[in-house]
Amino acid sequence: MDILPIEDISKFNQITGKIKEKIENCDGLIRIVTHHDPDGLTAGSIMLKTLLRLNKNVQMTILEHLSKESVEELSKENDKMFIFCDMGSGQINLINHLQFNAVILDHHPPEVAETEIGNILQLNPHLFGANGAKEISASGVCYLIARLFEYYDLATVAVVGAIGDMQHLPFIGLNKYILNEARKYRYLSVIKDIVYNCYNLPISRSIYYSTQPYIRELDGIDKIKEILEELSINPEKKGITVAEKENLLEYFKRFNKNDDLIVDRYEINHKLNDAFYLSEVLNACGRKEMTSVGIGILLGDDECIRQGENLYKEYKDELIGELKNVKLTSMDNIEYFIGEKGKTGIISALMVKDKPVLGFNEQGEIYKVSSRGSKELVECGLNLSKAMVVSKEFGGDGGGHNIASGAAIQKNYLNEFLEKVNEIVGEQLKK
Incomplete structure (x- = not known):
């Protein structure tokens, strides 16, 4: 088995072993508390799937911010076991003060540089010499627990979370390890492609909705359709050929954006099979305050996927409208x-x-x-x-x-x- 790229592997194995044991020995309700962004939603879903596969009784709460007030509110039910995903390391003293029985799976700089405090176990990359801002996201931290139960298919969900947290340019450290593990077990493949091919949309709409990169000169759908017709590309077709791709890249040279347009696309074992697109849809669910739809998407629910794709379009229309008007x-x-x-x-x-x-x-x-x-x-x-x-x-x-x-x-x-x-x-x- 490949060795995880962690400086203090002994300390890491000790705390992850204790977290695994704590989860296995819990017979009561486990409450997952996670963040509303793509990394938080993927982190929460990794733990949700893990616990459901272990036949545990689970609840989930999704928050925009783990405030003092929200921690105090949660503490009214602290007879449960809590798993905090993508949050908690910055509030660990308060969580401990309120006597939570908890696991914290976070990647933000920790308030306390300890793996154990009171009845809390904390897994955070900063405690093991890894950088939580670029080497692993919260979904990756949660996957490090899921893989202890051999749920290697959840590595793809961690990849989606890392992309949502902008840690894929490029994947390094633990993120790269998780990506390679997903490839090893054939849950993920990588291809070079033009970024606009990843959306399940007509090419004109794909270009219009693209904000990574965001080309201000292409801020109107009619303008984009004119360019495509000029290049003899049908604006309504989904995906483009190699020749059409080359013509489009040649045209975009005037914007000096070519380096941003050819990307690694990560095809995953999900109904929305492009990891970047899935992260974008999850982002829209969070921003539109429809986080339960995001969780449903990650669980593979067809109706949630339909709603999520519509939320994505609504969110992009609003975002591009605001980008046109923002005054710095x-x-x-x-x-x-x-x-x-x-x-x-x-x-x-x-x-x-x-x-x-x-x-x-x-x-x-x-x-x-x-x-x-x-x-x-x-x-x-x-x-x-x-x-x-x-x-x-x-x-x-x-x-x-x-x-x-x-x-x-x-x-x-x-x-x-x-x-x-x-x-x-x-x-x-x-x-």
Whole structure:
């Protein structure tokens, strides 16, 4: 058997063995608590499938944010065993204080660098020398437990989660190990292709809906159809031939986007058999607050798949409409905009050039913040997780990864928060 690429494999084996035993010995209800994004949904579904196969009694709760209030609410039922997926490592002290019987399967920087605290077992890559921002996502962490029961088919779900968490450019570390394990057991194959071929849509609509890459010059469906007809490509056909692909790539040279257009496509054993497309559909389910549909899709339900594909189209129409209208305000070291709930994260990511971008959306007396950087900015010292932690000074809370992080602040502190983050990012990028 291949050896997992983990520095302290003995410590890893010890904690994963204890988690396996804890799950096997639980005779009562197990409650999965997971995040609403593609990585959280795939992580939760990996644990859901694992527990169902083990004939365990399971509930699932899907949250946008594991706040102090939500932890306290969950603690009212802490006679159950809890499994926190894609969250929990940043709230472990509170979870322990409220005497949870829990397993935490997370990839965000941990509050406590221990695998055991109270009645909690914590599996987090940061505790074993791996980087949770680029080497493994939460779905991968959950798969490391599922594979102990030899459920190797769930590796493909972990690949979808890693793609949803933007950890596939390229796959490295544990992500690459999981990808290769899926290939080894023939649950996944890789082909080089044009990115637009992965959607189950007419080619004109595939190009229009593509935001990875997002080509601003192609922001109208009629404009795209004209280009395709000029190239003698039927705008309504699904998929394109090799010759048509070459003609399209030649045309797109004027946008300097060719490197982004030829990608590795990951074909998986699912009814939505393209991993990238599946991650996009799951993202739409989360953003449209239809997370149960996302879980149904991952379980292979036909009606949920139909609903999910429609949600994907609705979400993309809304997102592209907002992309056309977004107005960035530039400061010395950051850029920001005020947007709508559910889209600020992706818009922030798409708008990043030479400065990190912060997207705000208003929720009552609070602004939710999505901050995004780039690999180049991170290499220059950017750490948005540390920058977002400053939200605690402004009536909120925040954290995440160096390249992508979130926060919440009191609305009346917006300008002060921006000035502070601008200052922090400036200091980081000077180093």
